[in-house]
Amino acid sequence: MAGMARISTTSDVFSAIAEPKRRVILEKLLVEQMSVTDLVDALQWTQPMVSKHLKVLKEVKLVAETKVGRFHYYRAQPDELRPIQDWIHRFEKYWGGALENLDSYLTDIKSRGDARE
Amino acid sequence: MAGMARISTTSDVFSAIAEPKRRVILEKLLVEQMSVTDLVDALQWTQPMVSKHLKVLKEVKLVAETKVGRFHYYRAQPDELRPIQDWIHRFEKYWGGALENLDSYLTDIKSRGDARE
DNA sequence: CCATCATATTCCTTTATGGGAATATGTCAA
DNA sequence: TTGACATATTCCCATAAAGGAATATGATGG
Missing domain, CATH: 1.10.10.10 (Winged helix-like DNA-binding domain superfamily/Winged helix DNA-binding domain)
Known part of the structure; x- marks a missing residue:
């Protein structure tokens, strides 16, 4: 082999x-x-x-x-995409642009809130 | 072919x-x-x-x-992982457990805050 | 300059797998 | 039942790509 x-x-x-x-x-x-x-x-x-x-x-x-x-x-x-999401999360904090990140967090939260309704 | x-x-x-x-x-x-x-x-x-x-x-x-x-x-x-992150975000809002999601958001924000210091 | 270290590349073999075509299986409706 | 529809599976071919071994390329220090 x-x-x-x-x-x-x-x-x-x-x-x-x-x-x-x-x-x-x-x-x-x-x-x-x-x-x-x-x-x-x-x-x-x-x-x-x-x-x-x-x-x-x-x-x-x-x-x-x-x-x-x-x-x-x-x-x-x-839900089964979570392992990927979790893996990527480990890298996320090193992304450039802290302010930009904050914006995306807020958008993130907002979209989750929408999903709950 | x-x-x-x-x-x-x-x-x-x-x-x-x-x-x-x-x-x-x-x-x-x-x-x-x-x-x-x-x-x-x-x-x-x-x-x-x-x-x-x-x-x-x-x-x-x-x-x-x-x-x-x-x-x-x-x-x-x-940063180059963002396309993947963005793609997964479209699915995230459909994940089960809204409360659980909220927790992870907070953790997310916290870790980003840590990264800034 | 050259021996050595650091890295990249090439050649080869093997396996995974996508797509096409044909066919098998499963289910319903008349 | 049987023909038509819905889906899955099989067979085959072509190619992407990973790993190994050997080799090429690059750079340094002496």
Whole structure:
């Protein structure tokens, strides 16, 4: 065995969102629950492509599935992005522009407040 | 041409941090500037491996390089993580537990305040 | 100038994985 | 039941990219 490739990443959230198409899917599913066909129609991708990406997202729990008859409805599970958020938080305090940061905090708080209503 | 592989991702910040070893390097470089040899010693990886990962990180500007004689000092450029942070922010407001969120905001603000001192 | 240290690069192999096409599986409606 | 619809899966190909080993390049000190 000469060359070992990268670690299997299909079970890693960081890798799951490294794929641009999967980010697009997540953005869609954050707004509303959608079936595979809904996504195919909205994104104009092939159905197997959508299903395959959904499978990866499901494996890392970034999406959840509800089956209703022959329809499989998928929805985003944003909580699962927290490990990434937590990791990035460690770097955040070193970002430039303290004042600018403060602004973003306030915006942050405001948006969370909105979400509660 | 039958199968097309994924988009070249070496120029994408999301992909850059999808690799666990690169995250480790970034964590190291956040604390202090280090030369390649410093990293080799600290991480016990081979020198080419360290150099290769640094190259990827440098391409996406997650690290910056300062050459001093034969030493190349690298440092993290945490600002470049903002695109990821921004993307995740769009999901954050949908996280469960509003109260819990508020707590993390306060912690967030506090840590930023600490960083300013 | 040259031996040595510091780093980068090249060559090679292997694995992961995305996309296409075809097909399988599952479910409903008439 | 059966045909049509919804989704998943399989097979195949092409490519990105990680790790190892060897080597090239760069810079210093003596």
